[in-house]
Amino acid sequence: MKRKDFIEHVSWTGAGIAWTLSASGLMTSVADARGAKNGLSFVQISDSHIGFARPENPDVVGTFKKTIDDINALAVQPSFVVHTGDLTHLSKPEQFDTVKSMLAQLKAPLVVMPGEHDVIGSPDNYLAAFGSKDAPKGWHSFDMNGVHFVVLVNVFNFEIDGKLGQEQLDWVAKDLAAQKSSTPIVVFGHVPLYALYEKWGWTTEDGTAVLAALQRFDAVTVLNGHIHQVIQHTEGNIRFATAASTAYPQPAPGIADKPGPLRVPSSKLLSVLGYRSVEIARNAATITDHSLQA
Numbered sequence: 530m531k532r533k534d535f536i537e538h539v540s541w542t543g544a545g546i547a548w549t550l551s552a553s554g555l556m557t558s559v560a561d562a563r564g565a566k567n568g569l570s571f572v573q574i575s576d577s578h579i580g581f582a583r584p585e586n587p588d589v590v591g592t593f594k595k596t597i598d599d600i601n602a603l604a605v606q607p608s609f610v611v612h613t614g615d616l617t618h619l620s621k622p623e624q625f626d627t628v629k630s631m632l633a634q635l636k637a638p639l640v641v642m643p644g645e646h647d648v649i650g651s652p653d654n655y656l657a658a659f660g661s662k663d664a665p666k667g668w669h670s671f672d673m674n675g676v677h678f679v680v681l682v683n684v685f686n687f688e689i690d691g692k693l694g695q696e697q698l699d700w701v702a703k704d705l706a707a708q709k710s711s712t713p714i715v716v717f718g719h720v721p722l723y724a725l726y727e728k729w730g731w732t733t734e735d736g737t738a739v740l741a742a743l744q745r746f747d748a749v750t751v752l753n754g755h756i757h758q759v760i761q762h763t764e765g766n767i768r769f770a771t772a773a774s775t776a777y778p779q780p781a782p783g784i785a786d787k788p789g790p791l792r793v794p795s796s797k798l799l800s801v802l803g804y805r806s807v808e809i810a811r812n813a814a815t816i817t818d819h820s821l822q823a
Contacts, residue, residue, distance in 0.1 A: 568810030569608040571608050572805065585791065586790075592776065600804060612639070614643050616641065676713045679704065693738075719753060722740065722751050749766055751770075753772065779791050803821050
C-alpha cells in the first residue's frame, strides 16, 4: 500500500483497534488477515442485497462471489464468517436460495442475522432459509476462546429497522449479566446501535439500553452493516464500526438528500465494496477492512 493511499491513521492498544482509512473510503491495513495467537479471527460481510438490479451494480451476485472467493483464499481461514444482514434485496424465496447456496461455498462456519430487506412483509422466507430452533427469533449469543459474542436483531419484529423491542432487551440484560466485566464482548447487528445519523434512520431507537448494559465491560466492539460504508466511532469503552457492502455504496451522512444506492464509475466500484477481518488476541481487537479492488 503506497503512502499516498493513507489519509488518516488512528491506533489504540490494550483493548484496542488499529485503523487506517484509505482514500477509497474503506478502512484498510497493510497486514493480512491471520489467525490470532492465543485468540481467534473472524470475517464480517454485510449487505449483499442479492436480487438488486440497478445501474449502481448490475451484478451483485458477481461481487458477492468475489467476496466469498477472496475469503476462501485467505492463508489462514477465520474461525467463522458473520453476515450482518440484508442478505437479499426483496426477501424473495429465490433470492434466499441464491444467497444460501453461495454462502455454503465458504470454508469457514457461518453466522447470519436479518436486515430489513430480508423481512419485507414477513420473516417467513428468512426463517425458512436461515432459521434455527436454538434461536427461534434470531437473537442469540455464543462464546469462543474467551470472547462473548452477542447477535442482535434490530429490525424489530422483522419489519421495522432500528428497534430491538422489550423482549430482546430483557434477554440482552440477562445474557450480559452472566458475563464478567473482564470478558471481551463483540456485538453484531444490522442497524447501527448508536445514533450515527438519526435523520436517515441510521440508529437503533432503543439501543441506549444495550449500550448502558455494555458500559461495565473493559473491552466492547460493536459491528454493524446497513449504511454500506465504514464509519468508526468510540464512546468510552465501546468501539463501533459499520461495514462496507458487497453490493453498492451509499452516500456519507448528510451529503445527499436521502440515503440510497450511490452510483460510482464502474472502474471504482470494487474499491468501495469489501469485507472485514477481525483478529482478537490478548483482549485486543484488530480490525482490517479489505476492498474488492484487485
